Amino acid sequence: MIGTGYVGLVSGACFADFGHRVTCVDKDAGKIAALRRGAVPIYEPGLDDLIATNVRAERLDFTTDLKAPVCDADAVFIAVGTPSRRGDGHADLSYVYAAAREVAAALDGFTVVITKSTVPVGTGDEVERIIRETRPNANVAVVSNPEFLREGAAIQDFKHPDRIVVGTDDARARQVMAELYRPLYINQSPILNTGRRTAELIKYAANAFLATKITFINEMADLCERVGADVQEIARGIGLDNRIGAKFLHAGPGYGGSCFPKDTLALIKTGQDHEAPLRVVETVAAVNDARKRAMARKIVAALGASLRGKTVAVLGLTFKPNTDDMRDAPSIPLITALHDMGATVRAYDPIGMEQAKMLLPEVTFCEGPYECAENAHALVIVTEWEQFRALDLDRLKRAMALQPAIVDLRNIYLPEDLIKRGFIYESVGRPRTKGG
């Protein structure tokens, strides 16, 4: 497994748990040293136990040097990062190509090289070209096998996927892939055998579709606020239709995270390059970008006044619960906007504060939700961590300034409960009501 980040580490540990012998490789010596000591560099529920069990069973180990493990391997996964390229939004494939070059030099015997990273259509062709350029006689098949796991539920997703996409025309490679995924196959997870280019595009199409669903319901939420309708009931009303489905219909502050923003952008670029512009996805990305900052205006509306000199408490910083990942989290542009409007920002996140401190130097980080709320004029719920769902509202009110406002960007509270307790309450796409 080349690249031991979220995807490489989770996939490596799960493949080891299936009974395969796995070596996770990473260039980051600190990460590998930590893993060898038994420390897990990311927060992912259940991952530390899974790694420990498989290390003990000698099915999983970690190294910075790919030569020996690649030489011995039947299958080599490339799971390195593919961030947005600075300036133009194309996927930056330099890590993938560098890994392909290094892998090529170490190959021995028939080996399946699998791109697990999310890569634009045609990348597999280039990976194959690089390998053949480095090792003209390499006995290799290059496969696309995109990963659909979600951070926060990554092990469950990897072990119980809705589908496994395998993109190759090579029969030997299909055989190796079927062996690798046999435990899931037995569990009836469908394996979808496709061409390599199709597999690459399936991943982007899936993420773009989900981003579209989120953005659609977010715009419906805006309309609900104007016309006095309730977006949660709209979501239920349409989600019960099997053709639509209930998932990804939660209105909120806009999508973020390590995948949707960069993958929608990369897909837009691919469409433009091939003169098949994806106008729906282009609009989705633009609408979502504008939304994150616009959420700050909700706080102004709730307080009915300028934020200058006001204190705002922010609960939840990571892009979603159960991860410490801060990449493209909606909390970042929101907090920047609050600062720009003159507010002082205090924040608390159960797991993500260490990562957040590096990105948000002007924020005062607090030990818990009640400390965070101290003397705050408004409290904003940005990430729906479980522990924020049942806050002691009276304690919160005592901690906050007079006439406190709660801006619930995840709709986890009932308006009437908060208004009864004397809060000004603002949520997303539900009729706006003032209390106090």
Ligand SMILES: NC(=O)c1ccc[n+]([C@@H]2O[C@H](COP(=O)([O-])OP(=O)(O)OC[C@H]3O[C@@H](n4cnc5c(N)ncnc54)[C@H](O)[C@@H]3O)[C@@H](O)[C@H]2O)c1
């Ligand atoms: N994070 C997710 O939820 C998720 C889900 C599905 C797909 N993906 C895709 O999977 C890929 C990896 O994402 P991630 O979140 O795991 O990234 P990450 O940044 O967490 O990890 C990438 C790792 O690769 C290492 N690396 C880079 N070049 C290397 C090389 N030549 N040799 C060895 N190691 C190298 C880096 O040091 C880093 O540890 C991306 O393409 C991403 O879009 C991510």
